[in-house]
Amino acid sequence: MTTDIDEARDWQGNEIDCASCPHRDLLALGGCEIKKACVQDRYARRLERFFQQNRALADQYLDHPYFETRAVAAGYATVFLLPRLLQDPDETVRWSAARRLPKRYLLPLRNDPHREVRIRVASVLSDEDLRPMASDEDYYVRQIVAKRASPGLLPLLVLDPDSGVRREVARRIGPEWLAQMAMDKDGEVRLEAARRMSPGRLLAMIDDSDWRVRYEVASRVDTYELSRLLDDPDPMVRELVRSRTGFTGASRSGPTSPNTKPATEPSS
Template structure:
């Protein structure tokens, strides 16, 4: 059988770097019927894609291999094994295995991985954990874990992350939080967060952002301003901001901006 080029580029070796010994394999009988093939579908191979092909074809053989000495075999077997046997792998020494376990564990056990030493495992936990349990991960030391929590946290609890130390977390919050907590973002230290506030705050509340030290924040506010706030931005010292304010004024009047009329 011809194999694709990427398979041919990977040497056919077992997980210890030795030549495959099909005769010694516990699943040797499968080969005669096309159930496995060295270089394509093989549980003893070191290459993860070949191991995965084997277990996709024979998922019922996965559970007995959860204690295999090679971490790739354990990790891939965990995708197909009986879920009732997965708790035994929650303390597996390899994070690749624990990550696969975190994707399948039932909720009653998933919380035990909230303090896993590896961030990728905790990210998967935060993606799956029941909403009611998410607040227990608000203080995770990794920003991406907290950002994942922020994407799923109920709106009423989002203010708990308004002052997170990481910009990416606060940006997630800024895009989701509602009034009156949204108002508190006008004082955020990062202009990126204040720009989101300028995009989402009710137009009559944009006045503090019309005086923002970052011209892009003022430019964003100018696109939505009304009344006295718009009048203030028409006089902004930054030409781009003033021009956007004129466009906004024209939109509110229902006609083209002054510059457009001159060049029309």
């Protein structure tokens, strides 16, 4: 069965005609090949192979009507021609140009209308250049900021509306902020904070509503502090506490286990 990728068609869906191509002389020289390395083809990989073999031609295609052709050509064209592509209507072209330019050209793209461009920009900037992006409307952009920003900038994201952003902040923020993050409404954020707290500070989370946080507490605080968790509602927490303390008795709260037989009453 023939698929689209088996065909040689241009960006408008027409069959490619090598005889009408302005670079037809390259065919005999091995500079291009139908269905493999062709500047007329609509597939980016075939365009990429063409410009890899013919870099000197890339400048001619920065104004091509097909966005994929412009984007791939931008990866090989003369750098001095690329700044104008930062205004290209297609986000793929804008990023393809930006990634080859000095950092100062990236800064205006922090406000690019397309999230993919802003995500990519955030992934290469650092420190103060990232500060404006801490308030980006897209949660994933802010997650990238939380992963790359210096700890000194992370307080800007402590109250971020997205729990994934706050989790990343809890993993990296300065220890003086962990107590505040330990009060977060999301259990996974509190858990990330708990994992970084000293045993002494961790004790404040012994009554946390999330069993994972209590398990973290039970695994690291001093054993003499664990009596409050002997009757924890979660079996994994109880098991850990008893293994650490050596306690093997029944629950201190008094209820009998369903498998425990009642004591025999004396006969009358």
